[in-house]
Amino acid sequence: MTLMEIFRIILLISLIICAVMVNTTKTLLQAVIIFMSYSSIMCLLWVIMESPDLAITEAAVGAGISGVLFLMTLKRLRAEDMDEDETEDRD
Amino acid sequence: MRMKRKTGTEPLKNAFRKWLDGDTDVFSELPEAARIHDISREEAKEDRKRVDRMIDASASAGAVVRAERKGFRTFYNIVAVISCAALIAMLLFLVGNLPRYGEENERTVEVVTRYVEKGLEETGAVNIVAGMILDYRAFDTLGESHVLFTALICVMILLRQDRRNMTSKVDSYASLRNDEYFDPSGDIIMRSVGMLLGSCIFLYGFYILMNGQNSPGGGFSGGAVMGSGLIIFSAAFGMKSVDRYFSFKLFSGLTFTALAFYSFAKGYVFFTGANGLENHIPKGEPGALLSGGLILPLDIAVGLVVACTMFGFYSLFRRGNIGSDTNLTDQL
Numbered sequence: 001m002t003l004m005e006i007f008r009i010i011l012l013i014s015l016i017i018c019a020v021m022v023n024t025t026k027t028l029l030q031a032v033i034i035f036m037s038y039s040s041i042m043c044l045l046w047v048i049m050e051s052p053d054l055a056i057t058e059a060a061v062g063a064g065i066s067g068v069l070f071l072m073t074l075k076r077l078r079a080e081d082m083d084e085d086e087t088e089d090r091d
Numbered sequence: 092m093r094m095k096r097k098t099g100t101e102p103l104k105n106a107f108r109k110w111l112d113g114d115t116d117v118f119s120e121l122p123e124a125a126r127i128h129d130i131s132r133e134e135a136k137e138d139r140k141r142v143d144r145m146i147d148a149s150a151s152a153g154a155v156v157r158a159e160r161k162g163f164r165t166f167y168n169i170v171a172v173i174s175c176a177a178l179i180a181m182l183l184f185l186v187g188n189l190p191r192y193g194e195e196n197e198r199t200v201e202v203v204t205r206y207v208e209k210g211l212e213e214t215g216a217v218n219i220v221a222g223m224i225l226d227y228r229a230f231d232t233l234g235e236s237h238v239l240f241t242a243l244i245c246v247m248i249l250l251r252q253d254r255r256n257m258t259s260k261v262d263s264y265a266s267l268r269n270d271e272y273f274d275p276s277g278d279i280i281m282r283s284v285g286m287l288l289g290s291c292i293f294l295y296g297f298y299i300l301m302n303g304q305n306s307p308g309g310g311f312s313g314g315a316v317m318g319s320g321l322i323i324f325s326a327a328f329g330m331k332s333v334d335r336y337f338s339f340k341l342f343s344g345l346t347f348t349a350l351a352f353y354s355f356a357k358g359y360v361f362f363t364g365a366n367g368l369e370n371h372i373p374k375g376e377p378g379a380l381l382s383g384g385l386i387l388p389l390d391i392a393v394g395l396v397v398a399c400t401m402f403g404f405y406s407l408f409r410r411g412n413i414g415s416d417t418n419l420t421d422q423l
Contacts, residue, residue, distance in 0.1 A: 051220075052307035052308075053218075053220045053221075053307045053308060053309065053312065055307075056299065056307060056308050056312040056316070057311055057312040057315065060312055060315035060316045060319060061312075061315050064315070064319045065315060065318060065319055065322070065401050065404075065405075068319075068322060068405060069404055069405070069408060072405065072408035072409055073408060076408060
């Protein structure tokens with residue numbers, strides 16, 4: 001097993017961890033930040049799979065602009081503290 | 092008009108920690124104009140509580156509603172788990188049936204060989220991916236840029252605030268004041284980072300855009316990087332500094348010209364039997380900027396549309412407008 005393969009396995013495992021964490025985090029802000037880190041890891045994986053075109057697009061759109069748009073939406077909805085409403089709903 | 096931000100009595104670090112956990116709002120001590128949305132939200136919450144209390148008061152009706160709610164929740168959970176499991180099983184099955192990574196496969200090898208061997212002379216692009224998306228599959232890219240444009244129009248219909256689209260004066264005033272209040276352009280860190288990073292990112296986006304036919308990148312990624320450069324500029328120096336050169340007129344003109352050029356050039360190619368436009372740009376020299384036939388102008392058109400769209404999204408989400416609407420500000 002070469003060094004590159006170990007690196008790839010680490011990246012894939014952290015990709016799965018990120019995907020699960022997006023669903024289980026407490027606040028939406030943390031979910032957005034984890035989603036952006038998911039995109040950064042995916043960008044590294046695209047580079048390893050020899051498709052730099054996709055890697056550039058993933059870094060610019062996935063890790064950059066979509067995160068900014070999510071944050072702007074949170075600001076617009078004032079949803080940073082929305083989770084307390086949901087816990088009220090659940091009782 | 093900017094007001095100084097208060098940090099409150101407790102240390103800033105604790106406040107930030109609490110904000111990250113979703114406990115409190117750091118900016119709880121806002122001026123009146125900025126708090127209008129807060130007040131209405133609290134009122135809405137009280138309304139909901141009142142309705143809940145009314146339901147609870149009539150015991151039988153409350154029991155029925157609660158039982159219905161509980162039943163729906165159980166049903167929802169079961170269906171969610173089942174559909175998730177089905178989707179995962181389907182995806183795993185499909186991925187298992189794909190050809191192994193990097194292996195030759197009789198179904199795909201014909202197309203791939205054609206692209207790799209004849210791509211340079213047929214499309215004129217050294218970067219085969221650019222040749223694929225802007226020549227062999229140019230119709231896909233045409234649809235993609237129009238989808239982006241349509242999405243921007245939908246966002247504009249929903250979020251743009253001009254004289255005809257204003258729900259109430261108070262709302263627009265509050266959103267304008269909110270934008271001014273949360274504008275971080277006074278921050279020294281934002282300014283210096285924006286000065287250093289913003290220009291580098293914009294230059295890099297331009298490089299990706301212009302070298303799409305030679306190196307990885309091209310219209311979409313270059314446009315997205317240029318758009319994020321514009322976003323960093325407007326975050327660091329305020330929306331007003333970007334308004335000076337990026338007005339609504341420039342935005343609509345650029346987008347329309349780029350889309351129309353792409354449609355006409357590619358439409359001509361389609362209707363003349365895919366023989367291509369005559370052009371005077373020499374084909375396919377590795378490293379030369381002016382090479383690659385029709386790929387370079389098409390790349391620039393796509394990049395301009397994408398950059399304008401990305402910045403348009405940001406601007407509309409942030410303050411409900413692209414460029415400064417002087418009429419609106421005068422009216423308020």
